[in-house]
Amino acid sequence: MTKKSFPFLATGGELNNLEQPGYFSGYSTMAQRKNWEKATRDVITDRLEKVPPIKFFSESEAALMAAVIDRVLPQDDRTEERTIPILPILDERLYKNSLNGFRYEDMPPDRDAYRLAIKAIDEMALGRFQSSFVDLTVHQQELILKSLHNGKPDPENALWCTMPVHRFWAMLMEDCVTAYYSHPWAWDEIGFGGPAYPRGYMRLENGLPEPWEKNEQRYEWNAPVDSVSELAEDDAPPEHESLHGHGGSH
Amino acid sequence: MTHRLGPMQTLPSPMRKFADHDVVDYCIVGVGSAGGVLVQRLARAGFRVVGLEAGPFWDTEKDWVSDEKGSHELYWNDLRITGGTHPLALGANNSGKGVGGGSVHWAAFAPRFHPSDFRVYTEDGVGADWPMSYWDLKPYYELLEREIPVAGPAWFPWGDPHGHPYGPHPLGGVGDVLVRGCTKLGIRSVAGGPVAILSGSHGDRPHCIYRGFCLQGCKVGAKASTLITHVPDAITHGAEVRAHSMASRISLREDGRVEGVLYLDREGKEHFQRARAVIVSGYAIETPRLLLNSACPGHRHGLANSSGTLGKYLMAQAGNVVAGRFEELIRLYKAPPAHALSEEFYETDPHRGFARGFAVQTVGPLPVAFAKQMTAAMGAWGWGMRRVMMDYNHWATLGVLGEILPWEDNRVELADERDQHGLPVAKVTFNLHDNDKKLIQFGENKVMEIMRAAGAKQVVQESRFAHLVGAVRMGSDPSNSVVDRFGRTHDIPNLFVCDGSILPTQGSANPGLTIQALAARTADYLIKQGDAVFFSNRRDLTEPGIRYDLSPSYTRFKGNPRIA
Ligand SMILES: Cc1cc2nc3c(=O)[nH]c(=O)nc-3n(C[C@H](O)[C@H](O)[C@H](O)COP(=O)(O)OP(=O)(O)OC[C@H]3O[C@@H](n4cnc5c(N)ncnc54)[C@H](O)[C@@H]3O)c2cc1C
Numbered sequence: 075m076t077k078k079s080f081p082f083l084a085t086g087g088e089l090n091n092l093e094q095p096g097y098f099s100g101y102s103t104m105a106q107r108k109n110w111e112k113a114t115r116d117v118i119t120d121r122l123e124k125v126p127p128i129k130f131f132s133e134s135e136a137a138l139m140a141a142v143i144d145r146v147l148p149q150d151d152r153t154e155e156r157t158i159p160i161l162p163i164l165d166e167r168l169y170k171n172s173l174n175g176f177r178y179e180d181m182p183p184d185r186d187a188y189r190l191a192i193k194a195i196d197e198m199a200l201g202r203f204q205s206s207f208v209d210l211t212v213h214q215q216e217l218i219l220k221s222l223h224n225g226k227p228d229p230e231n232a233l234w235c236t237m238p239v240h241r242f243w244a245m246l247m248e249d250c251v252t253a254y255y256s257h258p259w260a261w262d263e264i265g266f267g268g269p270a271y272p273r274g275y276m277r278l279e280n281g282l283p284e285p286w287e288k289n290e291q292r293y294e295w296n297a298p299v300d301s302v303s304e305l306a307e308d309d310a311p312p313e314h315e316s317l318h319g320h321g322g323s324h
Numbered sequence: 325m326t327h328r329l330g331p332m333q334t335l336p337s338p339m340r341k342f343a344d345h346d347v348v349d350y351c352i353v354g355v356g357s358a359g360g361v362l363v364q365r366l367a368r369a370g371f372r373v374v375g376l377e378a379g380p381f382w383d384t385e386k387d388w389v390s391d392e393k394g395s396h397e398l399y400w401n402d403l404r405i406t407g408g409t410h411p412l413a414l415g416a417n418n419s420g421k422g423v424g425g426g427s428v429h430w431a432a433f434a435p436r437f438h439p440s441d442f443r444v445y446t447e448d449g450v451g452a453d454w455p456m457s458y459w460d461l462k463p464y465y466e467l468l469e470r471e472i473p474v475a476g477p478a479w480f481p482w483g484d485p486h487g488h489p490y491g492p493h494p495l496g497g498v499g500d501v502l503v504r505g506c507t508k509l510g511i512r513s514v515a516g517g518p519v520a521i522l523s524g525s526h527g528d529r530p531h532c533i534y535r536g537f538c539l540q541g542c543k544v545g546a547k548a549s550t551l552i553t554h555v556p557d558a559i560t561h562g563a564e565v566r567a568h569s570m571a572s573r574i575s576l577r578e579d580g581r582v583e584g585v586l587y588l589d590r591e592g593k594e595h596f597q598r599a600r601a602v603i604v605s606g607y608a609i610e611t612p613r614l615l616l617n618s619a620c621p622g623h624r625h626g627l628a629n630s631s632g633t634l635g636k637y638l639m640a641q642a643g644n645v646v647a648g649r650f651e652e653l654i655r656l657y658k659a660p661p662a663h664a665l666s667e668e669f670y671e672t673d674p675h676r677g678f679a680r681g682f683a684v685q686t687v688g689p690l691p692v693a694f695a696k697q698m699t700a701a702m703g704a705w706g707w708g709m710r711r712v713m714m715d716y717n718h719w720a721t722l723g724v725l726g727e728i729l730p731w732e733d734n735r736v737e738l739a740d741e742r743d744q745h746g747l748p749v750a751k752v753t754f755n756l757h758d759n760d761k762k763l764i765q766f767g768e769n770k771v772m773e774i775m776r777a778a779g780a781k782q783v784v785q786e787s788r789f790a791h792l793v794g795a796v797r798m799g800s801d802p803s804n805s806v807v808d809r810f811g812r813t814h815d816i817p818n819l820f821v822c823d824g825s826i827l828p829t830q831g832s833a834n835p836g837l838t839i840q841a842l843a844a845r846t847a848d849y850l851i852k853q854g855d856a857v858f859f860s861n862r863r864d865l866t867e868p869g870i871r872y873d874l875s876p877s878y879t880r881f882k883g884n885p886r887i888a
């Protein structure tokens with residue numbers, strides 16, 4: 075599903091078919107599944123094995139969203155078999171109209187927001203590069219998305235007057251990171267301990283690994299040199315008085 | 325099949341069942357933090373009690389998982405509209421749905437309010453005074469700390485200094501960062517609590533296994549929720565807790581007293597539960613919504629709204645999250661997210677140029693929550709998101725918990741949209757005022773300073789709000805408040821409100837313990853008033869005196885240590 079069209083030369087070497095990116099080589103959360111209780115094991119195993127079919131988006135909408143997601147949460151470094159499904163999870167949420175408990179008064183309902191954005195992004199692609207978004211080069215796609223990230227759609231598009239772009243961007247990011255970082259392969263990548271009931275953790279301090287966790291083995295990992303989605307020092311997000319964190323933490 | 329409440333406890337069975345045509349003594353709408361305690365106390369005292377709960381009756385073994393995404397159903401996910409200059413995120417950011425309510429997914433920080441919180445107007449000329457004092461609530465704090473029970477240091481130096489019945493928890497990586505940073509700057513901190521999580525087993529509840537999934541519901545039963553601390557005892561003593569029952573309207577008799585509650589069952593079928601008195605405990609959004617949705621002739625602007633303040637003076641706390649990246653590994657997912665704090669900046673300090681203050685607390689976002697924070701705090705996306713997340717184990721996160729004052733324009737109203745039952749949904753409006761903005765700015769900077777002092781190489785922050793309370797505030801003047809000091813509405817003698825929505829101010833302590841302590845006190849009041857609540861219009865405003873014989877089992881023989 076991922077689009078491997080970058081010149082994949084990162085400064086640390088070539089980003090190629092990795093079974094498991096990240097610094098915790100050999101660590102596997104799923105290898106611990108026998109130590110989890112049934113309800114959790116079932117939920118996580120289903121997540122891994124049962125990818126829901128696309129039901130909400132039309133074929134062309136799905137194609138465009140897939141291309142957007144490939145840039146918003148790129149996985150070109152992962153092998154095809156180890157690519158984490160994101161679009162199907164988003165599609166399922168919208169198909170079920172599963173809400174997160176609220177809607178901003180200046181936002182349309184989630185489903186309409188995605189349909190509007192798809193239209194706007196494709197019009198932007200045509201306006202700026204005379205081509206549909208899916209057919210753009212990775213770099214061109216990134217430029218358009220980066221402008222949404224910055225809250226300044228380039229080129230401007232009238233559809234963004236009907237919906238604040240920074241809110242759509244926040245929703246898109248949340249949907250993507252929810253799908254990606256709830257997947258056990260992502261836990262392996264970042265070294266998260268995963269489910270821990272009934273066993274629990276015993277080494278709480280100093281970042282020490284549990285017996286089944288792995289120590290970090292860092293190496294130089296760099297995004298493709300020509301990507302514009304890498305973190306930049308001066309790239310603090312545009313401040314929006316009206317935009318705040320959505321997660322519960324305390 | 326046995327219905328499990330943690331690995332050792334089962335739901336008492338059979339549960340008493342009332343028929344719709346039975347007139348019960350108390351119908352309680354919402355069995356959450358406050359509702360759970362009320363149902364338990366009133367049942368123990370021998371009243372006929374029904375608790376209506378919109379969400380499910382959780383079986384902790386079957387329904388809960390050690391997984392962020394899989395825990396979505398714990399929250400109130402139904403539509404609400406949010407607006408204002410600083411619109412509040414709702415859903416997972418604040419309220420629960422299901423027996424136990426928000427106590428199912430709270431982090432369980434359990435600090436008390438300070439004595440000054442009850443006199444904010446008198447001391448600072450802003451906000452409001454409570455129609456009661458800290459000292460009225462103190463015995464209930466102590467009792468609830470033994471009931472749920474709270475673990476923490478034997479000496480907690482702020483507010484009214486006190487100790488905690490259960491010993492403190494071991495320090496996790498994030499707590500270590502908090503203590504290190506504070507110590508460098510000469511700021512006092514405490515670790516291992518106060519938190520409503522067991523550091524030793526308690527009756528049929530095992531102690532904490534440090535798995536860090538507190539916000540996903542504690543399958544272990546170590547973290548207190550009314551689902552496991554009070555509801556089982558309520559059922560044993562003859563209460564009925566009716567799940568999947570969404571109250572849609574409270575109806576009045578011709579004499580202006582409450583007659584009962586209309587509610588919808590899981591299939592959407594309407595029922596009417598008759599009751600001699602009704603207590604609404606539905607959370608700071610759903611409580612005003614239900615009262616507004618119950619407007620009727622004589623109460624055109626919502627029940628008990630003769631003052632026009634129903635829905636107003638809604639509060640949240642500033643909940644900014646400051647994240648710091650360390651060279652060494654932290655592994656912030658281990659240990660309960662809530663386990664160390666400082667209240668050094670809680671009280672007003674005239675040098676700071678604003679009234680009231682804030683607390684500093686540990687938070688422990690799991691990967692999805694942390695990634696969302698990085699979206700906001702760093703603008704991370706694309707490869708940048710992948711990169712920052714690969715360093716997840718190098719980050720520590722601390723929270724600001726800042727007091728935001730009660731303002732009339734922060735409010736809950738009804739929106740034009742309707743929910744799946746056809747009921748108008750709540751519209752929440754939230755604006756920050758000058759004092760709030762200054763306080764947040766100061767708090768944010770201070771916590772970033774602590775993070776740097778602890779050794780973080782990179783420090784970022786996300787602005788956020790937490791803990792909605794207010795909107796049905798208590799007060800002694802019926803012209804600017806909705807309920808009296810015991811939660812009785814000024815307008816309708818057998819209609820009460822008891823939950824976070826009655827708080828006049830909320831300090832910078834997490835509100836859960838205070839909400840439960842207030843519920844226990846209101847219950848004592850109702851028990852003392854006896855049948856008068858059902859028939860009389862007389863309003864007795866004297867303190868009831870605390871009852872020590874109505875606590876759940878295993879409370880006896882626990883103490884509140886006092887070291888100085
Ligand atoms: C992520 C997170 C972490 C938190 N951490 C802490 C913490 O560490 N410490 C702390 O003190 N607080 C914490 N809180 C806040 C705490 O959870 C709430 O303040 C508290 O639970 C509110 O209690 P309540 O009784 O007002 O409402 P709730 O506990 O929310 O109970 C209300 C109940 O009423 C039900 N209900 C609502 N309307 C209806 C209706 N019409 N019919 C039937 N039932 C209805 C709901 O389903 C719910 O079960 C946290 C909150 C969140 C979101």
Ligand code: SF4
Nearest residue numbers: 532533535536538542
């Ligand atoms: S950390 Fe402790 S209290 Fe929190 S979920 Fe795990 S066992 Fe329960």
